[in-house]
Amino acid sequence: MQGERRTLTQGEWYSPYDDRYIAGPRGLDIDHLVPFAEAWDSGASAWNAAVREAYANDLGTSAR
Incomplete structure (x- = not known):
C-alpha cells in the first residue's frame, strides 16, 4: 500500500x-540491482572505482 x-x-x-x-x-x-545492472550495461563498466562508488551511494531526491 x-x-x-x-x-x-x-x-x-x-x-x-x-x-x-x-x-x-x-x-x-531497497537494493539497486536493476539500476546497477542497467548502468553497467550502459557504460558504467568503464567508470573508475570512485565514480561507481559515487553512483552507488547517491541518495539524491531529484527523482521523486
Whole structure:
C-alpha cells in the first residue's frame, strides 16, 4: 500500500537472499540491482572505482 507521497506504508515482502519475510516497510533496505545492472550495461563498466562508488551511494531526491 502507498501513502500520499507514494511511500510504502504497509505490506509483506519476501527476501530470497536470506529466505525470510519482512513485514512493514521499515524492515526493508531497497537494493539497486536493476539500476546497477542497467548502468553497467550502459557504460558504467568503464567508470573508475570512485565514480561507481559515487553512483552507488547517491541518495539524491531529484527523482521523486
